Amino acid sequence: MYVNILCVYFVCMYELMIFLIFVCMHRQHFTAYGGQISSVAVINASVVQGSVIGPSDFIVGIADLKPVSSLNWLMKYADDSYLLIGSRNVHSTQDELNHISSWATSKHLHLNPTKTREMVVVRRNRPSMAAEPPIAGGSRSSTMNILGITIDERLSVSGHVNNILGSCSSSIYALRTLRARGMTGQTLHDVTRATTIGRL
Numbered sequence: 001m002y003v004n005i006l007c008v009y010f011v012c013m014y015e016l017m018i019f020l021i022f023v024c025m026h027r028q029h030f031t032a033y034g035g036q037i038s039s040v041a042v043i044n045a046s047v048v049q050g051s052v053i054g055p056s057d058f059i060v061g062i063a064d065l066k067p068v069s070s071l072n073w074l075m076k077y078a079d080d081s082y083l084l085i086g087s088r089n090v091h092s093t094q095d096e097l098n099h100i101s102s103w104a105t106s107k108h109l110h111l112n113p114t115k116t117r118e119m120v121v122v123r124r125n126r127p128s129m130a131a132e133p134p135i136a137g138g139s140r141s142s143t144m145n146i147l148g149i150t151i152d153e154r155l156s157v158s159g160h161v162n163n164i165l166g167s168c169s170s171s172i173y174a175l176r177t178l179r180a181r182g183m184t185g186q187t188l189h190d191v192t193r194a195t196t197i198g199r200l
Helices: 004-023 054-062 087-106 158-180 183-194
Strands: 027-029 042-043 073-077 081-085 143-146 151-152
Touching: 081 087, 151 158, 158 183
Parallel strands: none
Antiparallel strands: 027 042, 073 081, 143 151
């Protein structure tokens, strides 16, 4: 009985492996819009977007990306990576970026230089370093959007909060206008939920 179960297990695992190889090797994509269909593009790198195996595939694919120095941290989320380097280890920045670039090349990926940014965290009583040239290419910024939250070089989120409050204030004005023009009940509630509460 045990041998039969083991044989069935190995047959299922083999079939699953063949299926995953087929899915990853024969990926194609086309876009249909306005009655027009684009030509088919063969995709042989990256994570399968919108698939059940996509998130697991990404986790397995990026698991071997680690910082060169044990003093640095590399935070990974979806297709974003955040390399944290302390002031005492800033000399390792170029080595870390070279390592990430060569890792991406080995996975048939490329770094997007327009999205590669550097932010130097400074103390509140120190001047900003955003105008100075970046340490290792890319561009230097005084703010960074991390998972939808804007953080500035002093690790403050006050700019993010102000943007949300300003946006909600505009939405409340629009909602008052809609109510003054006759929108009531569930419809007004749905619009409020979609425009104002959704931003919070």
